[in-house]
Amino acid sequence: MLRRLIARSEAFALAVPFRISRGVKTVAEVVAVEITVDGVVGRGEGVPYPRYGESIDGALAEIAKVQAAIDAGLSREELLTAMPAGAARNAVDCALWDLEAKLAGRSVTDILGRPQICTMPTAMTVSLDTPEAMAAAAKALGDVPLVKIKVDRSDPEAQIRAVRAEAPKPRVIVDPNESWTIAEIERLQPMMVDLNIDLLEQPLPAGEDDALESFTPLIPIAADESAHVAGDVSALAAKYQVVNIKLDKTGGLTAALTLADAAAKAGMSVMTGSMISTSLSIAPALVIAQQSSFVDLDGPLWLATDRSGGVIGTRGVLAPPTAGFWGS
Incomplete structure (x- = not known):
């Protein structure tokens, strides 16, 4: 059984700019991986x-450093030590999952013993702008189930x-x-309680969040940039x-499954x-999203053109990709 890995960069223009406190994005630049065995192709993206x-x-x-090992049959478990955590390993790992599912004729969720992925609400992001522009963006979203507001220090x-x-x-x-x-x-906690805010995500810089250990939050706080792998959980829980x-x-x-368990x-x-x-990045994330309290997977909805057969977002509800797109 001959394997062959191909990796390349691809760029997808955004329909409108996406702004956060660190800058503005107008193009999504990704790394796409394909691993082929006997004409069957597994795909992943980072x-x-x-x-x-x-x-x-x-x-x-x-990825080039492990290409020979992947072509020789490196497993997903072996990949965990062959590459560091990050986008490159993500692309390869998800391609291996997709390949495994297609070779077996079973979905990834079936292999894992999990329910089939169905539609689910996703956060629709209002990117950073003037309050007036953000209000207009929120109004344009209509009556969606979950909104994510990008803010900074200027006037949150x-x-x-x-x-x-x-x-x-x-x-x-x-x-x-x-x-x-x-x-x-x-200072801002009481205001967020009054406005029924459900979650505050990574307010402090990663590495400077020890102050939260002695802090009593009025609404839940989520670790994002501070949280990478399962080994981080013991420190994060406090x-x-x-x-x-x-x-x-x-x-x-x-590794995401291991982190979710931890x-x-x-x-x-x-x-x-x-x-x-x-949507090639989003499809594997839907496996974790099924059992998540909050889902924020509107990334492809910002694109001018997504991959064919990808997720579809309708009024803040995300429908999974078409059969055969990834992991099925």
Whole structure:
């Protein structure tokens, strides 16, 4: 059984700019992996993230280092030690899952003994802008079940109030992307309680979140940039109530499943997130999302054109890809 791995970079234009506290994105740059056996192709995708010191060229170089081993039959379990956690390993790991499912004629969820993936609500993101522009964006979303508000330090209260005024019914996640201080969390907590905010995501910089150990939150706080792999959970449990699992951080579905189990054992809830990506990144994340308290997988909905057969978002509800797209 001859294996062959191919990795390449691809770029997908966004329909509109996506703004967070760290900058603006207009193109989703991804690494796509295909692993072929006897004409059967397994596919995976990773999104190298500069915040974690990653780049497209770096990810392709990491994959090139293990290409011979992958072609020779390296397993998913062996991949965990052959590559570091990150976007490059994610692309390879998910391609191996897809290949396994297609060769077996079974879905990934069937292999794992999990229910078939169905439609689910996803957060619809209001990206960072002026309060007036954010209010307009929230109004355009209509009556969706979950909204995520990107904020910074400029005037987060005005940003949150503007969105909430136009979206009074949905559950809401507020995401400062590491831009706040502990003093700002304390000051803004009562306002967020009054506005029925459901989750505060990574308000403090990763590595500077020890202040949360002695802090009593009025709403749950999720670890995103602070949470990567299962080994992080013991330290996170004293600071956070929720873990945001992204396959580009864990280095694939295999490690993401382990992280989800570790979070559950520590009494933490799970959020499933993603980078701005195509549906090839989202399809494996849906396996984790099935059992998550919060789902934030609207990345492909920002694209001008997604991959054919990918997820479909309708009024904040995400329908899985068509059969055969990934993992089935």
